[in-house]
Amino acid sequence: MTRADLGKDPDQVSAMFDRVAARYDRTNNVLxxxxxxxxxxxxxxxxxxxxxxxxLDVAAGTGTSSASLAKSGASVVAADFSPGMIEVGRRRQAGMPNIVFVEADATKLPFGDDEFDAVTISFGLRNVNEPKLALAEFFRVAKPGGRLVICEFSHPPTGVVRAGYHAYQRYVMPPLVKLSSSNDTAYEYLNESINAWPDQRTLAGWIRDAGWVDVEWRNLSMGIVALHRARKPVVE
Known part of the structure; x- marks a missing residue:
């Protein structure tokens, strides 16, 4: 098995990311x-x-996002369920003493209640087989008043942008993947998972249902990506 499917079996997804870990960041920049x-x-x-x-940086991969957060002086826990990603991340971020890598499943986080000032996940929630359960776990481990930030592929609201993006996915992305990735078949899953992922408003509803408040989003790159933010309420 060189790629996962939309059943998102955790073992398959983890193994797929293990195989692309070494060239993952470069491929992302190209695509x-x-x-x-x-x-x-x-x-x-x-x-x-x-x-x-x-x-807490969930689905942190090689720790590129974690390093960006850690530059502030915050203590960052980089969690990922791919041992291959963690191995690469520990090597690449060895110079950042305030990043700790932990192997973890987003739906069963190995942390106590109310531990983190903020929880974030970038381009990982759609790879979780039970994203609503993951959102509830993020809520559990966040402190009251804690922040949630989700960066994920989404759906451009305008037809022209959608058409152009779908053309890019179909005709441009495959040859780029062959040039830049060590496992081009794994990236077939990328397009499938993006197209099957819910739109901005639906994801916002899932976040609210998990208990988060002040839920809002803004589009990046004309809606190809959306940034959702929320807060865990403080119980008086």
Missing amino acids: SVGNAPLWRVATTKAVAPRAGERI
């Missing part, structure tokens, strides 16, 4: 046409990390 660093900057600004805070 995003250079937008991946801009999305990361937007996500870091939305999380607004501060020195002394404890932040």
